[in-house]
Every structure is written in C-alpha cells, then in structure tokens.
Amino acid sequence: MFDLGPHASFIVAAYGVTVVAVGALLIATLEDDRKQRRLLTDLERKGIRRRSAAKPPVKQVAPPVKTTAAKPQATRMPAKRKPAKRKPAKSAATKSRARKSPS
C-alpha cells in the first residue's frame, strides 16, 4: 500500500465523504426511478392509462369476402349549387342619371 504521508487521514476522509455522498445520491436516484416505474405499472394494470397510451393497437382485419353479387349502390352525387345571386351592377347611364338628379 502506498504511503499518503502525515496527512493521510485528511485525504482518506475527503475521498470517503465523496464516495458516501455520491453513493447515497446514486442509490436514492435509482430507488426513486424504480418506485415511479412500479407505481406506473400498477396503475396501468388497473386499466388507468394515459390518453395517448389508452387506445389499443389497431388490428388490420381483412374485409369479409362476399359470395353473392352485391347490388350496385347508388352513388349520391353532390347537389348542384346554385350560383349566388348578384346584384346587377348599375349601368353607367343609371349612375350618371343619379348624379344629375337634383337632391
């Protein structure tokens, strides 16, 4: 073992405190992570899920094969839209008459 000199106790104490502090932090962090995962799994097992995770995966089901000839379905055509009524523009003659008319 190497010699750490007359102040070995200070060096060992400094490294010891660091190991204990970092170790405690690491254990606490990992334990908290594990606890939250467990709680989330328990809730999901009860059927309580987030909205984004609530929908079951959509299964691709093949459509049933029809044995008889199906009646041709009448396709509904969109109704023809009537053109919007426009106000007839005043003719230039009307406009000039309106301007000339006495108020």
Place this chain on the structure above:
Amino acid sequence: MISLANPTRFLGLVSVVLPWLSALVVILLGTGLYLSFFVAPPDYQQGETVRIMFIHVPAAWLAMFGYTLIAIAALGTLIWRHPLADVAAKTAAPIGATFAFIALVTGSLWGKPMWGTYWVWDARLTSMLVLFLLYLGLIALWQAVEEPGRAGRAAAILALVGAINIPIIKFSVDWWNTLHQPASVFRAGGPTIDPALLTPLFVMAAGFTALFVLLHLIAMRAEILRRRVRALQQTEVARAAMAEA
C-alpha cells in the same frame, strides 16, 4: 434537439444512452482514480494532500455547472413554459447540491493541513456556501408547492435571481484578497499546474461530468414518470367519484 423536448421521445433516448453512459463513467472514474493515486506525483509544496484536488476541483466545477444548467432551464420554464425545462431544473438541484457539499467538505479537509484551519469567511468559501444554501432553498421550494407548474415557476424566478452568485464565485479570488488560491486552470495565461497533475485532474473532471449527466438523466426519467403517475392517480380519483355519484 427540438424532437428531444417531447418527454416520450426523451424517455426512449434515455433508455438507449444509459448503459453506454454508465460504462463511460466507470472507465473514466477508474482511470482517473488510478492516475490520481498511482501516476500523479506529490506536489513539491503540498505533498500528498494535493490528491484531494482531484475530487475537490471537479466537484466545485460541477456545483457551478449544475446551477448554470438550472438557470438556463429556468428561462425555458418562464419563457416557453416547457415541462421538460422544469423537470431538468428540478432534478439538477439535488445533484448540484451534493457536488457543492463535496466541494465544501473536501476543501475544508484540504484547508486544515495547508492553511491551518477548516474554515475562514473568505470570499470564495462564503460564495460557495451561498451556492449550497441556494440549492437547498430551491429543493425546499419544489417540495413545498404541490402543483408542479406553480412550483416550477416560483423556483425558476429564485434560480434566476441566485444566478448572480455564479460569476461572484468564479471571480471572487480576483476581486477580493482571499486565502483561497487564484484561478490556476482556466486563466488567460494558461494553466499554472504541472501536466503530471493536470492530466489526472482533467480525467477526473470528465468522469465527474459523465456521472452528473448519468444521474441527471435517471432523475429526469423518474420525475417524468412521477408526473404521469400523479396525473393518472388524479384520473383514478375522478373516476371513483363519478362512480359513486
């Protein structure tokens, strides 16, 4: 980067990164400890006690880095109101507090044989103690307010106010006449430390940084899951109340 701001994508990335990052931490810290104890020579003035530097200095750097991270995340919480910003800030606080604690204790243990005292009310030491107390204040604030959104906004304001302490810590040794030595690594004229001591210091700093990131990612994942659990428990209570009615 923007896609990582989605919590679900972030969780997926964390599960991929964690094993690699854990291996990196073990390799860097193992190499750093080997270099610190078996390769680095004793200092011509301080003797073997210089080995405390290999944990004290990285811990102090990461304590300041952690608070800077919280201050940047606080801007994300207040300006963009992004939930991951609040998660990042909240989970960085205990890690930063631990590194600030390590820096204070190891500095004190280094100071006794070198200065003849465990503590002086020196500008650098006092500002570092203030940083540790700021961390404790932030943790207490997050614990005191139950609703995460409100707690996050209040803590973000406190974090931004406290960020003024970071440049004070950095430049305290230049602005005031202190017992603590001046900057000897990141300075204008280059490092004043011998490369035989500088190499283990940088390897240990890299290992500590990787450890910080590892702990932060695990803690962020736990916090995201805690918020999901909280939301689901509220849904469960609401369902039970509707069933009774």
